[in-house]
Each structure stands twice: as C-alpha cells, then as structure tokens.
Amino acid sequence: MLKVKDDLNMSVFSAADYDDHEQVVFFSDQDTGLKAIVAIHSTVLGPAVGGCRMWNYPTEQDAIDDVLRLSKGMSLKNAMADLGLGGGKSVIIGDPRTDKTPELFKAFGRYIDRLGGHYITAEDVGIEVDDIQIVATQTKYVAGLETGDHPSGNPSPYTAHGVFYGIKAAVRHRLGKKDLGGLTVLVQGLGHVGYNLCRELHEAGAKLVVADINQGNVDRVTSEFAARAVGPEAIFEQPGDVFAPCALGAVLDDHTVLKLKVPVIAGSANNQLKRDHNGEELRRLGILYAPDYIINAGGIIQVANEVHGRDTDVDEGMKKVEEIYGTLMEVFDEADKEGKATNQIADTIAGRRIEAARASK
Numbered sequence: 001m002l003k004v005k006d007d008l009n010m011s012v013f014s015a016a017d018y019d020d021h022e023q024v025v026f027f028s029d030q031d032t033g034l035k036a037i038v039a040i041h042s043t044v045l046g047p048a049v050g051g052c053r054m055w056n057y058p059t060e061q062d063a064i065d066d067v068l069r070l071s072k073g074m075s076l077k078n079a080m081a082d083l084g085l086g087g088g089k090s091v092i093i094g095d096p097r098t099d100k101t102p103e104l105f106k107a108f109g110r111y112i113d114r115l116g117g118h119y120i121t122a123e124d125v126g127i128e129v130d131d132i133q134i135v136a137t138q139t140k141y142v143a144g145l146e147t148g149d150h151p152s153g154n155p156s157p158y159t160a161h162g163v164f165y166g167i168k169a170a171v172r173h174r175l176g177k178k179d180l181g182g183l184t185v186l187v188q189g190l191g192h193v194g195y196n197l198c199r200e201l202h203e204a205g206a207k208l209v210v211a212d213i214n215q216g217n218v219d220r221v222t223s224e225f226a227a228r229a230v231g232p233e234a235i236f237e238q239p240g241d242v243f244a245p246c247a248l249g250a251v252l253d254d255h256t257v258l259k260l261k262v263p264v265i266a267g268s269a270n271n272q273l274k275r276d277h278n279g280e281e282l283r284r285l286g287i288l289y290a291p292d293y294i295i296n297a298g299g300i301i302q303v304a305n306e307v308h309g310r311d312t313d314v315d316e317g318m319k320k321v322e323e324i325y326g327t328l329m330e331v332f333d334e335a336d337k338e339g340k341a342t343n344q345i346a347d348t349i350a351g352r353r354i355e356a357a358r359a360s361k
Contacts, residue, residue: 109138162298
C-alpha cells in the first residue's frame with residue numbers, strides 16, 4: 001500500500017531553499033522500499049514539469065533541500081524558455097547503482113498518477129530512459145519517452161547541445177571568439193550530458209580536461225576525445241578558458257570560486273551556485289557565469305514538445321535548442337548594462353514573467 005504524506009513539516013518551511021512552494025509531498029512504499037519527495041514550486045505558467053533524480057542522499061534533509069532548490073530552478077528555467085510550463089522536481093532516495101527495481105518505479109508511477117497532472121516527471125541524474133518507461137506503465141504524467149504518441153526521447157543530447165551553444169555565447173561575449181577551436185574546457189561530470197558535451201567540444205577543436213567520480217566515465221572520454229583527466233577536486237584549480245560543471249549542483253561556493261582559473265563558467269549542472277551571492281562574487285572576480293537554468297534548458301525544451309503533444313524531429317528540436325545562444329547574450333548584455341551579476345538578471349526576468357502570469361489570473 002502506497003503511503004502519502006501531503007502536509008509540510010517545519011524542516012521544509014524553515015529550509016533555506018523553501019520559496020513559497022505550492023506543494024511538497026513525501027511518500028513511501030513499504031513493499032518496494034521506495035522513499036521519494038515531489039516538490040511543486042509553481043503551476044502559474046502551466047503544469048509543473050521537471051525530472052526525477054535518484055541519489056543516495058546522506059540525510060533526508062539533504063534530499064528535501066535538493067528537491068526544493070531543483071523545483072524552483074525548473075520554474076525559472078521553464079519561464080525563461082517560454083515553454084508554457086511550471087516548475088517541479090522529484091527525488092528518490094537510494095543508490096541508483098544498486099536499489100533500482102521495476103517494482104520501485106511502478107510504485108513511483110502510481111504515486112505520480114495520484115497528483116492528477118499537476119506534476120509531470122522525466123529523467124534526471126541517476127534515472128535512465130528505461131526507468132521512465134517503467135514509470136509510464138502506471139501513469140500518463142511522464143515525459144522523455146522513446147515511445148508513445150509524441151515521444152521526445154532521451155533529453156540528454158538536447159541538454160548537451162544547448163550547453164555547447166551556451167558555451168559559444170559565453171566565449172563570444174567574454175573572450176570575443178567566434179569558435180571554440182584551441183580553447184581549453186574543464187568538464188566536471190561525464191554522465192550522459194557531460195559525455196555528449198565532450199563529444200561536441202572535441203569535434204569543435206576544443207582541448208578537454210575532465211573529472212568524474214566514475215572511473216569508467218573518465219576512461220571512455222579520455223580514450224575517445226583525447227581528454228586529460230584530473231581528480232574531482234583538482235578540476236577547480238586547472239587553468240583554462242571555460243569551466244563546465246555537469247554533475248551535481250552547489251559546486252560554486254565561497255571556497256571553490258576562489259580556486260578557479262577560468263574567465264567563463266558554463267555547464268549543465270542544476271543550481272551550480274551554492275548561494276545567490278556567489279554569482280556576485282564571480283562578477284567581482286571577472287568570471288562570466290552562464291545562469292544554469294538558461295544554458296541547461298535544452299532537455300526540457302525538447303520534452304515540452306511531448307508534454308504539449310507536438311511532433312518534432314531531431315533536427316528541428318536541436319534548432320530550437322540553439323536559441324539558448326541568443327537568450328544568454330541578452331542576459332549577458334543586460335548584466336553589463338546594469339552592473340549586476342548574471343544570475344540576478346536572469347532571476348529578475350524569469351520572476352517578472354511568472355508574476356505577470358499570476359496577475360493575469
């Protein structure tokens with residue numbers, strides 16, 4: 001029997017990342033061992049859409065903090081990409097290497113179905129397309145599928161392509177270069193998105209320095225793309241032109257930003273800034289930061305077609321994703337004009353769009 005807890009507790013209300021979320025739900029399934037949290041930040045612009053992350057969190061509070069932060073980021077991301085979608089996120093507490101079972105994902109799907117479409121789930125860190133296909137046997141409120149009426153497929157290549165174009169925009173703005181040939185890019189995290197990003201960067205002539213906690217991922221990228229590998233912590237101190245965080249979030253904090261030896265930060269990880277003031281610190285250091293929820297929107301841009309029932313082929317989808325370049329250039333220009341951090345400018349624009357929609361209702 002699936003047990004659902006709909007009331008928020010004080011560890012949510014008092015959390016630093018709680019931002020007037022519309023709903024946060026904790027649920028568990030005794031038979032499968034499923035323990036998960038869904039956070040719906042906003043449905044003002046449309047149903048809340050955001051992937052499911054499976055991670056072996058050290059504490060339950062870490063899971064709560066992550067889902068709160070990620071769900072708000074999805075509201076901002078979907079608003080900036082003008083997708084007609086709200087923001088939400090889910091996390092499953094567990095080790096994705098050892099704790100996955102078909103029964104667990106079926107239980108997760110049954111719960112998602114109970115939300116009645118207020119939240120639509122998809123892939124994120126630790127979740128594969130095959131996992132989502134199992135979820136889809138229990139609910140229609142799922143996207144990122146490879147089958148169905150309007151399948152959008154694995155969103156990772158689209159996310160990576162958007163980050164690639166985001167890096168091109170940041171390099172053009174900060175370094176005045178029109179291409180990436182000969183530039184050194186530090187890629188932290190070599191999962192599905194990181195791998196595809198490395199492929200595109202390699203094909204563009206960039207030099208790669210990479211790091212990942214999974215040695216198999218490192219071996220694959222170093223052998224295929226002539227990358228140089230360093231340790232997960234050493235990546236912060238490597239000299240280069242671009243640092244691309246493509247693993248978990250909150251990697252840019254009061255300590256790591258002082259280690260960086262790059263003029264540009266542009267990667268796919270969600271919530272790269274530990275706190276908002278780290279964006280201002282990067283500005284003072286002369287480092288251009290590409291706001292994460294703009295540059296990594298490629299996946300959700302493609303998934304939105306599936307949610308809205310639109311057919312699109314790969315080439316058409318990738319062309320739409322490339323518009324991230326122009327969106328970032330507008331943010332960079334506005335930040336220069338206002339003398340503010342890029343994350344502040346992005347938050348202002350996205351917040352304005354959400355509030356305008358709220359007022360119209």
